[in-house]
Structure formats: C-alpha cells, structure tokens
Amino acid sequence: MTVRGTAVVIGAGPAGLATAIALRGAGFDPVVYERQARLSAEGGGLTLWPNGLAALASIGADREVRERALPSPGTAMRAANGRTLYEMSAADMERVGGCGVAMHRGELVAALAGRLGSDAIRFGATCVDVRSDASGATVGFEGGERVRATLVVGADGIRSQVRTACGLGRPLRYGGSTVWRAAVRYRLPELPGLLTLGGPNQFGIWRLPGDRVYWFASVPAPPGRYRSGQSRPPEEFARWHDPIGALLDATPTDEIIVTDVYDSGPLSSWSADRVVLVGDAAHPSLPHMGQGTSQAFEDAAVLADRLAAGSDISAALRGYHERRRDRARSAWAQARMLARVGAWRGGFSCWLRERMMAAAPARVQAGQLHRMFAFRT
Numbered sequence: 001m002t003v004r005g006t007a008v009v010i011g012a013g014p015a016g017l018a019t020a021i022a023l024r025g026a027g028f029d030p031v032v033y034e035r036q037a038r039l040s041a042e043g044g045g046l047t048l049w050p051n052g053l054a055a056l057a058s059i060g061a062d063r064e065v066r067e068r069a070l071p072s073p074g075t076a077m078r079a080a081n082g083r084t085l086y087e088m089s090a091a092d093m094e095r096v097g098g099c100g101v102a103m104h105r106g107e108l109v110a111a112l113a114g115r116l117g118s119d120a121i122r123f124g125a126t127c128v129d130v131r132s133d134a135s136g137a138t139v140g141f142e143g144g145e146r147v148r149a150t151l152v153v154g155a156d157g158i159r160s161q162v163r164t165a166c167g168l169g170r171p172l173r174y175g176g177s178t179v180w181r182a183a184v185r186y187r188l189p190e191l192p193g194l195l196t197l198g199g200p201n202q203f204g205i206w207r208l209p210g211d212r213v214y215w216f217a218s219v220p221a222p223p224g225r226y227r228s229g230q231s232r233p234p235e236e237f238a239r240w241h242d243p244i245g246a247l248l249d250a251t252p253t254d255e256i257i258v259t260d261v262y263d264s265g266p267l268s269s270w271s272a273d274r275v276v277l278v279g280d281a282a283h284p285s286l287p288h289m290g291q292g293t294s295q296a297f298e299d300a301a302v303l304a305d306r307l308a309a310g311s312d313i314s315a316a317l318r319g320y321h322e323r324r325r326d327r328a329r330s331a332w333a334q335a336r337m338l339a340r341v342g343a344w345r346g347g348f349s350c351w352l353r354e355r356m357m358a359a360a361p362a363r364v365q366a367g368q369l370h371r372m373f374a375f376r377t
C-alpha cells in the first residue's frame with residue numbers, strides 16, 4: 001500500500017492506540033506521542049460492549065483484546081439489600097447484540113500497543129501546542145521539539161490540550177460525583193455485571209480474567225475532596241449486599257483510584273484543518289454507561305474508513321464527524337440521564353426510581369441497547 005501521509009497521534013490511551021492501528025490500515029504512517037514514561041497500568045477495570053468490539057474487529061484488533069477480557073453473562077441491577085431490580089440474562093443480551101466483556105485497562109492498552117508495535121510509540125512527549133493549516137499540522141512538545149505531519153489526531157483524553165489549542169473545546173462540567181475504583185484479586189462465582197443502587201450511591205462489580213474483580217463506588221461529593229491512594233469509599237457500602245464488604249476489605253487503600261467525573265456539552269466540530277479529535281477528547285462524557293472506550297473504538301474505525309475512502313482529507317474529517325456525532329451524543333445523553341437518576345436521594349425518589357426500572361417495558365430497554373450495540377462504519 002502506498003503511504004498517504006504521516007499521522008501524529010497525541011495520547012497512548014485506548015483511543016490513540018486504536019486510532020493509530022486504524023490509520024495504518026488506511027495507508028497512513030502513524031506515530032503516537034504519550035506524555036507518560038510508559039503505558040499506563042492505571043484505571044482498574046472497564047467494560048467493553050458489542051459495538052466497541054465490532055469496531056475493534058473492523059480495524060483488525062479484536063483478537064488480542066478478547067484474549068485478555070472476560071465475557072459477562074448478562075447484566076443486573078440490585079438494591080442495596082441485594083433485591084434484584086432488573087436483570088438481562090446472557091441470552092437476553094445476545095438478542096440485543098451480545099454480552100459485555102470486562103478487562104483491566106492496563107491490559108487493554110498493552111494489547112493495543114502490542115498490535116501497533118512499540119516502534120510507533122514515543123513516551124515522555126507532552127504536547128503543548130498544535131498549529132494547523134490546509135496541508136498539515138505542526139505539534140509542539142514540552143522541551144521545544146516540533147513535529148509536522150499530514151494529519152494530527154488529538155487522543156489526549158477529557159482534558160485534551162489538542163482540543164484547546166484548536167479552539168474546539170467547551171468548558172467541562174462537574175458531574176456531581178466522585179468514583180472510587182480498583183481491580184482486586186478475589187474469587188467470585190460466575191455472575192452478571194452488577195450495578196447496585198442505594199440512595200444516591202452506586203456500587204458496580206465486574207469479574208475480570210484470572211480470579212480478579214473490578215469494583216467501583218460512586219457517591220455525590222464536591223470535587224477535589226478525596227484523593228487516589230488516600231481515601232476509601234464511605235463505610236456505608238460495607239453494609240450493602242455480599243460480596244461488597246468483602247471486596248472492600250480485600251482492597252488496600254493505596255490501590256484505590258479516585259476520580260471526580262466531568263463531561264461537557266457536545267462539541268460543534270471535531271476537527272480543524274488537519275487536526276481531528278477522537279475518544280474522550282472529542283466527546284467528554286460521564287462514565288455511567290461504561291461506553292467511553294467503545295465509543296473511542298467507533299471513532300477510530302469510522303475515521304480510518306472515511307480517510308481510506310477518498311483523497312480529500314478535509315472532507316474525510318467532516319464525514320467522520322457527521323457519521324459519529326449522533327451515536328456519541330446518544331451515549332453522552334444516556335450517561336448523563338443515568339447519572340442524574342442514580343443520584344436521586346430520599347425515600348420517595350428512590351422508591352419511584354425502582355418502580356420506573358421495574359415498569360420500563362423490556363421491549364423499549366432492549367430496543368435502546370440494540371441500537372447502541374449495532375455498530376457500522
């Protein structure tokens with residue numbers, strides 16, 4: 001294949017690595033620049049959904065990811081006392097597109113980096129500036145190095161420097177809650193991916209490969225109050241259903257990651273001249289749908305597809321945004337709605353929430369999931 005140009009990708013997270021793999025398939029010569037000294041093993045676990053896996057398959061990177069992930073036999077929602085509020089079995093999930101899988105974030109980026117090849121990643125390179133014009137873009141790095149490329153991809157996460165440098169950003173908005181999370185060695189029997197609601201607090205449990213479990217606890221709190229490695233979720237969770245207390249007991253404080261969650265309103269454009277955004281940089285969203293990484297993989301697959309389809313790069317970047325914006329906006333809106341409803345407090349509101357969940361027609365819920373899981377470039 002003739003090389004169509006060079007691509008600089010800023011950020012070696014899931015979005016950047018998947019995009020670099022996809023761009024190579026579209027005829028570009030990509031190099032990923034990452035500010036950290038090595039691939040990040042941080043982030044605990046995460047869930048990937050059929051749309052994300054389909055997008056990975058379309059860029060030829062699903063096999064190494066699936067090898068390190070554990071499929072979850074369905075999903076369920078429970079009350080703090082363990083009562084099931086809502087459940088979709090593995091068979092129900094297969095009918096709407098397939099089951100989710102859970103994996104460690106560090107293993108996801110390792111799998112993608114392995115697929116890309118380490119010679120295409122530069123570590124310790126912090127992007128501080130991007131200048132774009134009609135024929136290419138130039139990235140400035142801390143320390144003064146400058147690199148010019150045919151295409152620059154901002155895959156530098158929710159606080160994207162590339163987005164700011166290109167004037168594409170909107171202010172981030174605090175989502176109102178702090179999330180504690182960890183991946184811990186713990187043996188659990190097979191169980192669906194679980195989300196438990198108690199007042200305005202939430203607790204999630206997903207089994208990972210190799211007798212490990214990913215858990216997260218979400219609590220309304222002012223931003224900045226709690227710090228990673230120095231705080232634990234409120235004691236209240238220890239009184240919730242099994243095995244929540246045991247999982248917390250099994251987790252050392254210094255292994256707990258704490259994140260205040262933010263999103264922003266949808267951006268009006270995802271590109272400027274030869275600079276384009278993917279992943280959290282393009283659509284900062286709350287994590288409540290567990291869709292962030294799957295959406296990032298959709299970005300990678302669609303961007304490469306549009307670039308491969310024609311020689312006009314600017315038209316391809318516009319086509320990418322047109323194709324992706326509605327799906328990304330839908331995931332963003334559903335996450336925001338779940339965050340809002342999940343934070344309801346008080347007896348009546350929580351009773352109403354449970355009634356709404358029990359009463360929502362299975363047909364409607366299945367239809368929503370079906371649409372979300374159906375990925376096409």
Ligand SMILES: Cc1cc2nc3c(=O)[nH]c(=O)nc-3n(C[C@H](O)[C@H](O)[C@H](O)COP(=O)(O)OP(=O)(O)OC[C@H]3O[C@@H](n4cnc5c(N)ncnc54)[C@H](O)[C@@H]3O)c2cc1C
Pocket residue numbers: 010011012013014015016033034035036040045046047048125126127128155156157158160161179181259261278279280281287290291292293294296
């Ligand atoms: C609490 C929580 C739970 C979540 N759970 C899930 C889940 O279960 N499933 C799911 O799919 N998603 C989940 N997400 C969202 C998911 O983590 C993100 O959507 C995903 O990581 C986005 O990938 P990304 O590559 O766009 O950004 P990131 O993962 O943030 O990667 C960005 C990369 O860019 C690098 N970088 C940043 N700035 C620069 C710079 N100036 N120069 C060079 N490099 C730079 C960073 O070091 C990083 O490596 C969760 C998020 C949170 C906060």
